[in-house]
Amino acid sequence: MFWQKNQCRFAVSRTNSLLFARFIEFGYPAFMTEPTLFHKIVSGEIPCDKVYETDEVLGFKDIHPKAPTHILFIAKKEEHFVPSIMDITDETHHVTCMLIRAAREFASKQGIEGYKLSFNCGAKGGQEVFYLHLHFMSQESL
Ligand code: 5GP
Numbered sequence: 450m451f452w453q454k455n456q457c458r459f460a461v462s463r464t465n466s467l468l469f470a471r472f473i474e475f476g477y478p479a480f481m482t483e484p485t486l487f488h489k490i491v492s493g494e495i496p497c498d499k500v501y502e503t504d505e506v507l508g509f510k511d512i513h514p515k516a517p518t519h520i521l522f523i524a525k526k527e528e529h530f531v532p533s534i535m536d537i538t539d540e541t542h543h544v545t546c547m548l549i550r551a552a553r554e555f556a557s558k559q560g561i562e563g564y565k566l567s568f569n570c571g572a573k574g575g576q577e578v579f580y581l582h583l584h585f586m587s588q589e590s591l
Contacts, residue, residue: 485580487523488580490507490509490523491507491523497509501522501551501555504525504526505525506522506548506551508521508522508523516587516588517587517588517589518561518587518588518590520555520585521583521585522551522552522555522583524544524548530580531581534581535571545568545583548583549566549583551583552566552585561587563588564586564589565584565585565587566583568584569584
């Protein structure tokens with residue numbers, strides 16, 4: 450029992466150290482207690498079906514598509530991290546533009562002529578992942 454309890458404590462403290470090491474490595478903001486799903490997608494810890502990538506923006510297929518083409522666009526750099534549209538400031542408002550421009554470039558490269566762009570804003574607005582992301586939906590298939 451004593452051994453099991455201490456094993457458990459060791460495992461927890463090891464997990465925390467690894468998490469802390471990842472924060473340092475990937476620069477997760479200090480105010481965050483744990484990385485979101487999309488932090489893990491950016492770091493490669495969780496795989497995604499990537500369809501667009503630049504130095505600053507990543508576009509990948511939504512795992513539960515609500516349209517024939519449903520892509521999520523997110524900013525990759527730590528300095529561009531914003532949990533939600535509701536947290537946008539004068540320093541980060543350009544991030545929304547970055548995502549919209551990426552979506553437009555993606556559509557143009559894919560020859561998609563019509564699409565819908567949306568942000569779910571806050572839990573009451575249907576937002577589940579608190580890492581700013583732009584939904585790109587089109588009735589046209591990739
Ligand atoms: P939100 O509701 O926060 O605006 O959008 C989050 C989106 O992430 C949802 O449309 C959901 O289907 C998608 N999603 C949730 N988990 C995963 C995942 O593990 N991989 C991918 N590619 N998309 C995910």
